[in-house]
Amino acid sequence: MKKRLYLELENCIGCRSCLAACTQCGGHEERNRNYVYDVNPLVNRQTMPLMCLHCENPACARSCPAQAIQIHETGAVLSALVEKCIGCQNCTIACPYGIPKFDQEQNLMYKCDLCIDRTKDGIPPMCASVCPSNTLQWLTDEEIENKKKQFNLDNGKWVTSMPYLEGETNVKVNLPGILQGITKLF
Amino acid sequence: MQRDKFFKEIENLNHPNEKLIKTHCSYCGMQCGMNLRVNTQTNKIIGVEPRYDWPVTVGKMCPKGVTAYQQTNHKDRLLKPLIRDDASLKGTAEGFREASWEEAYDLIAKKFKELQNEYGKDSLSVFSGVSMTNEKCYLTGKFARVALGTRYIDYNGRFCMSSAAGGFLRSFGVDRGSTLPWTDIHETDCLFIAGSNTAECHPTSMFRIWNVQERGGYIIVVDPRETPIARRADLHLDLKPGTDLALANGIVNQLIEMGYIDEEFINKHTNGFEETKELVKEFTPDYTSMLTGVAPEKIIRAAEIYGKAPNAVVMFARGVEQQHKGVDNVSAYTNMALVTGKIGRPKAGVATFTGQGNGQGGREHGQKSDLLPGYRKITNPKHVEEVCSVWGITPEEMPQPGVSAYEMIELMEQKTIRGLYLLCSNPAVSAPNQNFVRKAFKTLDFMVCSDFYLSESAEFADVVLPAVTWSEDEGTVTNIEGRIIKINKAQEPVGESKPDWQIQVELAERLGKGKYFSHLKTARDVADEFRLATKGGYADYYGATWDKIDKQDGVFWPCKNENDEGTPHMFLDKKFYHPDGKAKICALPYRPPAEEPCEKYPLRLTTGRVVYHYLSGNQTRRIPFLHDMCPEPFVEIHPETASKYNMEHEEKVRLFTRRGEAIYKVKITEAIRKDTVFVPYHFGHEESINLLTIAALDPISRMPEFKACAAQLEKVELKKVQ
Ligand code: SF4
Numbered sequence: 001m002k003k004r005l006y007l008e009l010e011n012c013i014g015c016r017s018c019l020a021a022c023t024q025c026g027g028h029e030e031r032n033r034n035y036v037y038d039v040n041p042l043v044n045r046q047t048m049p050l051m052c053l054h055c056e057n058p059a060c061a062r063s064c065p066a067q068a069i070q071i072h073e074t075g076a077v078l079s080a081l082v083e084k085c086i087g088c089q090n091c092t093i094a095c096p097y098g099i100p101k102f103d104q105e106q107n108l109m110y111k112c113d114l115c116i117d118r119t120k121d122g123i124p125p126m127c128a129s130v131c132p133s134n135t136l137q138w139l140t141d142e143e144i145e146n147k148k149k150q151f152n153l154d155n156g157k158w159v160t161s162m163p164y165l166e167g168e169t170n171v172k173v174n175l176p177g178i179l180q181g182i183t184k185l186f
Numbered sequence: 187m188q189r190d191k192f193f194k195e196i197e198n199l200n201h202p203n204e205k206l207i208k209t210h211c212s213y214c215g216m217q218c219g220m221n222l223r224v225n226t227q228t229n230k231i232i233g234v235e236p237r238y239d240w241p242v243t244v245g246k247m248c249p250k251g252v253t254a255y256q257q258t259n260h261k262d263r264l265l266k267p268l269i270r271d272d273a274s275l276k277g278t279a280e281g282f283r284e285a286s287w288e289e290a291y292d293l294i295a296k297k298f299k300e301l302q303n304e305y306g307k308d309s310l311s312v313f314s315g316v317s318m319t320n321e322k323c324y325l326t327g328k329f330a331r332v333a334l335g336t337r338y339i340d341y342n343g344r345f346c347m348s349s350a351a352g353g354f355l356r357s358f359g360v361d362r363g364s365t366l367p368w369t370d371i372h373e374t375d376c377l378f379i380a381g382s383n384t385a386e387c388h389p390t391s392m393f394r395i396w397n398v399q400e401r402g403g404y405i406i407v408v409d410p411r412e413t414p415i416a417r418r419a420d421l422h423l424d425l426k427p428g429t430d431l432a433l434a435n436g437i438v439n440q441l442i443e444m445g446y447i448d449e450e451f452i453n454k455h456t457n458g459f460e461e462t463k464e465l466v467k468e469f470t471p472d473y474t475s476m477l478t479g480v481a482p483e484k485i486i487r488a489a490e491i492y493g494k495a496p497n498a499v500v501m502f503a504r505g506v507e508q509q510h511k512g513v514d515n516v517s518a519y520t521n522m523a524l525v526t527g528k529i530g531r532p533k534a535g536v537a538t539f540t541g542q543g544n545g546q547g548g549r550e551h552g553q554k555s556d557l558l559p560g561y562r563k564i565t566n567p568k569h570v571e572e573v574c575s576v577w578g579i580t581p582e583e584m585p586q587p588g589v590s591a592y593e594m595i596e597l598m599e600q601k602t603i604r605g606l607y608l609l610c611s612n613p614a615v616s617a618p619n620q621n622f623v624r625k626a627f628k629t630l631d632f633m634v635c636s637d638f639y640l641s642e643s644a645e646f647a648d649v650v651l652p653a654v655t656w657s658e659d660e661g662t663v664t665n666i667e668g669r670i671i672k673i674n675k676a677q678e679p680v681g682e683s684k685p686d687w688q689i690q691v692e693l694a695e696r697l698g699k700g701k702y703f704s705h706l707k708t709a710r711d712v713a714d715e716f717r718l719a720t721k722g723g724y725a726d727y728y729g730a731t732w733d734k735i736d737k738q739d740g741v742f743w744p745c746k747n748e749n750d751e752g753t754p755h756m757f758l759d760k761k762f763y764h765p766d767g768k769a770k771i772c773a774l775p776y777r778p779p780a781e782e783p784c785e786k787y788p789l790r791l792t793t794g795r796v797v798y799h800y801l802s803g804n805q806t807r808r809i810p811f812l813h814d815m816c817p818e819p820f821v822e823i824h825p826e827t828a829s830k831y832n833m834e835h836e837e838k839v840r841l842f843t844r845r846g847e848a849i850y851k852v853k854i855t856e857a858i859r860k861d862t863v864f865v866p867y868h869f870g871h872e873e874s875i876n877l878l879t880i881a882a883l884d885p886i887s888r889m890p891e892f893k894a895c896a897a898q899l900e901k902v903e904l905k906k907v908q
Pocket residue numbers: 011012013014015016017018019036048049130131132133134135136
């Protein structure tokens with residue numbers, strides 16, 4: 001059954017375990033590929049991860065003059081192919097979320113490939129495996145549909161992808177605010 | 187066992203030329219399951235893979251756990267024993283030379299014998315820790331009493347779990363840190379969490395905790411800081427550090443006033459209610475608010491939510507325990523569960539977040555100055571006899587009870603204690619009042635330290651012995667729930683390092699006590715003797731064999747025999763462990779912190795952890811990812827307070843108390859009380875916040891008051907900083 005990365009931003013506790021785990025993925029050369037932000041550091045401890053959303057029509061790949069960014073059959077937008085990447089950094093500018101990172105020494109772009117050596121066989125990516133707060137989860141479409149029902153808000157605040165994000169994405173995102181619609185037990 | 191909705195069947199990724207060794211994290215009491223990746227050609231640990239099939243944590247790990255494997259083959263590992271001949275260099279990392287085990291053992295045996303001949307048996311001491319297996323903790327207690335024959339043994343749980351232990355013993359007559367398994371937590375209706383920065387200190391509890399809110403339940407958090415968990419809580423009681431007892435009394439008073447008590451439960455299963463009712467009457471919302479700084483409405487609302495909840499769990503951690511009334515705080519919060527009868531059934535109860543990996547097991551089996559294996563008392567002749575029969579000594583040979591960790595350090599300074607064998611602990615960072623502690627360590631005639639890195643405490647030693655990490659030995663650990671689990675060996679010891687149990691057996695032989703130790707040739711030999719020694723004690727591990735642990739995904743103690751599956755839920759029969767089977771509701775008069783703010787020291791200083799570091803930081807500060815994320819300590823200040831002192835974000839300032847001072851970078855955040863400053867305690871030498879903390883000890887647990895003392899801030903000239 002196909003599973004996707006699903007983000008529930010309300011849950012993030014800023015532990016950056018996702019980043020530590022990213023370095024543990026076989027093909028990642030011990031470099032982490034995503035970001036965790038302090039939303040308002042002088043005020044409170046809110047944090048949130050910024051992960052590659054694996055766009056269905058990815059700006060990074062579109063902008064690449066060398067076709068170095070391939071899209072895997074699972075939908076994962078892969079890291080640049082070493083032999084093709086010319087180091088122009090178009091992709092880092094094109095991505096609306098600033099995801100692709102650049103290695104100056106190797107003159108090479110690198111980005112989240114959704115732990116393709118795991119996810120191609122249905123094993124969750126490292127970040128979603130370890131995330132202690134369930135901010136990052138690896139779910140079937142049915143499970144994501146259930147989440148959508150569970151957190152359905154009258155004010156339409158429950159969000160996956162559209163319209164807040166740039167185009168459809170393989171990763172589904174649930175913005176902060178999910179708890180507002182919950183009916184208390186007592 | 188206990189596979190719940192978070193459990194998913196997932197196969198692990200197996201890389202070519204690698205095998206996976208199932209084990210648990212080396213650090214905190216969560217003891218998250220993990221697989222260590224071992225290269226089958228080099229036989230070295232090279233990475234980590236989630237352990238999806240561990241029912242408590244289902245593959246999850248915090249950043250400490252993810253990088254824990256990097257400890258084993260780290261460049262800082264001690265590979266050979268070290269000896270320092272020039273005692274004038276004590277307190278520095280200088281002057282050590284490598285030596286053989288022979289030479290190190292000979293020197294230790296000679297010095298230990300000399301000291302004991304001249305000053306008596308009790309001139310030696312053992313200071314140990316609970317970040318190691320039950321087997322090692324057990325043998326350390328035996329080593330002190332049988333091989334050294336000294337009364338002076340104690341351990342770092344006095345800076346960690348001893349108040350929880352004292353409180354539970356008084357309230358329930360038994361000290362198991364959690365009355366229920368963690369797989370119950372997300373199913374309860376209300377979590378009342380006091381003095382626990384759970385998101386940073388026990389991160390892998392968080393997916394269960396958040397789930398309570400997703401189900402429509404409530405989270406109430408008590409903390410002077412708006413921690414990540416407090417930020418999302420339904421109710422945040424932002425009390426002044428050190429005022430928990432007043433708050434707990436105030437809430438119990440409201441529970442009684444609003445009629446949320448369970449009279450039948452109180453009558454049948456508890457003592458002490460009337461007396462407590464009388465005592466807490468005084469703690470009206472207004473009076474409680476005056477003492478704690480928490481708004482009266484919030485106190486009432488907390489009682490209302492907790493009182494109404496069909497099921498609720500009261501949880502706490504070092505925030506309430508590391509006070510000079512830590513034991514009272516524990517019993518006072520436990521009162522909430524006892525007056526409402528929300529205990530002794532699934533999804534309801536009381537739990538403390540165990541700090542160290544084996545904070546639970548390590549305190550039960552005889553490393554504490556007055557305890558013997560199986561939670562037996564050294565002052566109880568019957569208990570002594572039972573243990574003597576396993577050890578093969580006579581009751582007359584059993585030493586008397588000693589004193590607590592900090593008091594041992596005082597005796598070092600007074601030269602009553604002249605020799606120290608330190609293992610699995612780093613008190614030159616973690617003990618309070620460091621200026622005094624470091625002086626006391628310098629005063630020692632002879633000190634041995636066993637560790638796998640040269641810790642700040644090892645810098646005071648004459649001999650340093652290279653120990654193994656958790657991944658190079660096997661044995662059991664008792665996790666946050668009271669579940670006995672198995673740590674497995676993934677790699678042969680690095681260099682000449684040895685497990686502490688082996689070091690103790692070999693040292694005992696040098697000290698002429700081989701007949702009590704030489705039969706212990708493997709970790710499993712120690713385990714078998716250990717289980718036998720606990721048999722019949724109330725922390726009975728006899729039935730918790732390694733096979734059963736493996737088959738059942740851990741065994742909850744007590745587990746008395748082969749057929750006993752263990753005890754995930756405590757008190758299901760409503761029988762408590764006091765002789766009359768009843769729990770005790772405790773009437774506890776309020777006491778303020780030992781040191782209250784004054785004109786000269788107007789701020790309240792509190793200390794704690796960050797998610798990237800563990801305890802004294804001796805391990806985690808060496809791990810590149812963790813170091814990069816938090817390379818140095820800081821002082822957290824509210825912006826209004828900072829502006830009063832004219833201080834800016836990231837400016838270096840001087841923080842000082844009556845006992846010491848240090849320079850820290852300012853971290854401005856609104857997520858802290860205006861009268862409070864916070865500094866994490868994971869750093870050594872001149873960065874250690876414990877230079878400033880107070881050694882006011884709890885009368886029962888002998889826990890120092892790390893969580894509250896009076897401090898002052900001052901701007902520093904730039905040139906002074908460099
Ligand atoms: S691991 Fe999860 S909780 Fe931790 S920072 Fe990443 S997304 Fe946030």
